[in-house]
């Protein structure tokens with residue numbers, strides 16, 4: 001099978017599985033227990049925390065482990081309750097749907113527009129109404145187009161108004177190098193299964209000077225912010241995946257970018273094909289394109305029949321058959337947006353797989 005859907009999920013790295021196994025069986029202690037077995041689990045969590053903080057360059061920040069990126073996003077937004085919240089128009093459904101659901105609980109809910117290239121102009125921030133203590137949620141990299149926002153500049157502009165910035169860095173993590181500290185964000189959502197770690201595990205990184213509101217009440221795990229016995233094996237796996245990403249990020253980035261450029265060069269020979277956000281700064285692994293007159297969902301299924309896995313956009317909108325809100329926000333015409341296919345490369349993809357994909361794609365659209 002040719003797997004080209006790494007923004008949906010990745011296969012667990014063998015080294016990650018190896019690191020996790022002992023914590024599923026021999027070292028099964030509860031990290032809150034005071035005896036040795038518990039202390040071993042606690043120490044494994046502490047190591048994972050450091051590994052993750054190392055990858056995002058966030059010395060001194062806190063890490064709250066969650067069940068994934070979705071929960072990390074919900075936890076972040078919970079700290080904006082009773083205050084104003086502004087989210088970018090291209091956020092993942094786990095931000096958008098939570099923001100809309102809790103709309104009544106925010107003083108104000110605003111949308112920050114993006115331009116045709118999928119990037120957020122500073123003007124969008126200047127046009128919004130802010131009060132000190134409000135929160136803005138702007139993703140670092142988009143899951144569909146791969147567009148990377150200039151977050152440091154955005155954070156600086158918001159800080160002038162006393163606004164706290166949360167970023168969903170789920171797709172950027174492990175694909176591009178960035179620094180939590182230098183970006184100047186207060187909260188950052190992360191997910192393990194996008195970086196060759198296990199599913200069902202994520203984290204919210206919290207700046208030292210940010211006061212988080214409790215999320216799940218119960219025991220006093222995780223500073224009382226998120227009660228519940230930690231998923232030790234998954235956390236260990238997430239930590240290991242983060243450690244591997246940190247060591248290998250430059251190699252991965254260079255390899256994936258070379259593959260993406262090879263792919264894009266071949267795609268440009270297809271008449272009428274449009275690469276979305278082509279001119280914007282994008283993740284090295286992501287390309288989303290449309291072909292006029294083609295039904296993206298149908299093309300996806302035909303590719304599947306030939307053992308090639310791609311996506312039409314986000315995993316969530318793919319199953320609902322809706323037109324991508326991300327492309328809509330960028331002003332892409334509905335018929336072209338409906339033809340969207342997203343290819344997201346992984347660290348282990350090969351040139352031959354790219355060439356094979358292009359050959360099959362060309363055959364399918366010619367028929």
Ligand SMILES: Cc1ncc(COP(=O)(O)O)c(C=O)c1O
Pocket residue numbers: 007008067068069070071073092094139141142143168170171191192193200201202315
């Ligand atoms: C940008 C973004 N945020 C959040 C999530 C949700 O992460 P998880 O699957 O870990 O809940 C995803 C998953 O696709 C994503 O792409």
